[in-house]
Amino acid sequence: MFRLDEKVALITGAAGGIGRKIAHTLYEQGAYLALTDMNEEGLKALKAEFGDHVEYFVANLGNADAVKQLVADVEEKFGRIDILVNNAGLTRDNLFIRMSDEEWQLVLDVNLSAGFKLARAVVRGMMKRRYGRIIGMASVVGVMGNAGQANYSASKAGMIAMNKCLAQEVGSRGVTVNSIAPGFIRTPMTDVLPDDVKAALLAKIPEQKLGEAQDIANVVAFLASDEAQYITGQTIHVNGGMAMI
Ligand SMILES: NC(=O)c1ccc[n+]([C@@H]2O[C@H](COP(=O)([O-])OP(=O)(O)OC[C@H]3O[C@@H](n4cnc5c(N)ncnc54)[C@H](O)[C@@H]3O)[C@@H](O)[C@H]2O)c1
Numbered sequence: 158m159f160r161l162d163e164k165v166a167l168i169t170g171a172a173g174g175i176g177r178k179i180a181h182t183l184y185e186q187g188a189y190l191a192l193t194d195m196n197e198e199g200l201k202a203l204k205a206e207f208g209d210h211v212e213y214f215v216a217n218l219g220n221a222d223a224v225k226q227l228v229a230d231v232e233e234k235f236g237r238i239d240i241l242v243n244n245a246g247l248t249r250d251n252l253f254i255r256m257s258d259e260e261w262q263l264v265l266d267v268n269l270s271a272g273f274k275l276a277r278a279v280v281r282g283m284m285k286r287r288y289g290r291i292i293g294m295a296s297v298v299g300v301m302g303n304a305g306q307a308n309y310s311a312s313k314a315g316m317i318a319m320n321k322c323l324a325q326e327v328g329s330r331g332v333t334v335n336s337i338a339p340g341f342i343r344t345p346m347t348d349v350l351p352d353d354v355k356a357a358l359l360a361k362i363p364e365q366k367l368g369e370a371q372d373i374a375n376v377v378a379f380l381a382s383d384e385a386q387y388i389t390g391q392t393i394h395v396n397g398g399m400a401m402i
Contacts, residue, residue, distance in 0.1 A: 159382040162187035165235040166381065167228075169218060169275070170245030172199025174344035175294065178370035179242055182378045184211070188240065191231040218245050218271035219263060228278040237286065238279045240381045243272035243316070244294040250305045261308045268312035273319060276334075280327060289332035290381045293320050294373075297340045297396050313338070317392050324390035333389035335380050340396025343367040363398035 166183050170176040171192035180190055180203060189210040194200050200213035212234050216227040231238055246268045249260040276291050283289025298306055299313025317336045324334035341347060341358055347367060350358075359365055376393050379385050394402055 159378050159384055160186055161240070161378070161381055163189060164239040164381070165189045165191060165231075165237055166240035166242060167191040167193065167231050167238050167275070167279070168242045168244060169193050169271070170294075171213070172196040172203055173244070174346075175339070175342060175370045175373050176242075176244050177203055178374040179244060179377045181206070182371070182374035183240070183242075183381065186378055186382070188381075189235060191235060191238070193227055193231075194245065218275075219266050221274065224271055224274045225278065228275065232282075237282055239283070239286075239288060240290040240292070241275055241279050242292045242294070242377055242381075243275060245271065246294060246296075246309075246312075248306065248309050250309065252305055253307050256307060264308035265312050265315070268309065269315040269319070272316060276319075276323060280323065280332060283332045284327055284330040287331040289327070289330075290385075291320065291323065291332065291334040292377055292380050293317070293334075293336045295336040295338045295392060297338050297394065297400050299338060300392070300394075300402055301400055320392075321390045328389055331386075333380070333386065335385075335388060335390065336392040337373060337376050337380070338392050338394045338396070338402075339368060339373050340394070340399045341367045342373060343369055361399050362396070366397060368395060368397055 166188045172194035192213040193216050195217045197215045204213045216223045249264050293316045295316045296313040298310045302310050320334045320336045
């Protein structure tokens with residue numbers, strides 16, 4: 158089940174905690190990988206963990222020209238893109254009244270606008286070939302909101318809505334477009350949270366534990382597969398029950 162043999166997957170934010178797991182999981186299912194991130198060292202190390210049919214592409218998704226060039230480079234190398242995983246993301250948290258224009262704009266540019274530009278660039282080919290999977294990494298806070306994260310939450314809510322619109326436009330062409338909304342996932346970022354903050358978080362999670370990057374990667378593999386062909390425009394919440402939406 159969930160085989161992805163010879164499907165070409167472009168994964169953004171591939172050098173990050175969740176991106177790395179997505180890469181390994183799709184590769185195990187037979188996919189060819191185009192890994193991208195702005196972290197060149199991370200990409201180099203990640204590529205070394207794989208065999209054939211894996212290449213990396215360094216790109217800063219905050220730069221519109223770099224986004225355009227990225228798709229051209231991947232298509233030149235692999236001939237096509239079958240699966241796009243818009244996973245790259247960043248935070249610049251601040252209280253609403255203190256949030257600068259720069260903090261707002263950077264988060265929207267990377268988390269939302271880059272995903273739009275990438276999806277727009279790859280979807281034409283997907284429609285022609287009557288096959289495609291676009292998967293966006295949203296967040297539970299894109300639905301619930303979170304104090305101090307107006308920029309980040311807006312970008313994730315935007316991702317969810319954008320994907321629903323695209324799903325409606327391309328559903329008849331064999332292309333599905335979905336979002337995944339992780340809750341709190343165990344990453345280097347959450348590992349360093351103080352114990353009392355962790356305890357307060359866990360108290361709100363029925364499963365009483367943080368999620369693992371693998372929990373997210375499993376859903377990416379499913380949504381990318383033929384078995385998920387009748388699922389589009391959806392948001393899959395992976396949060397241990399902390400929000401039941
Ligand atoms: N970790 C969590 O608990 C959690 C929860 C909800 C949603 N998410 C989302 O999951 C995705 C992956 O998160 P993660 O936990 O792996 O974070 P991470 O910080 O480990 O990985 C994010 C990756 O994106 C890359 N990136 C950031 N800005 C970039 C830019 N301008 N150009 C290119 N690459 C850029 C980083 O270099 C990094 O490798 C993000 O979209 C994040 O918002 C994470």
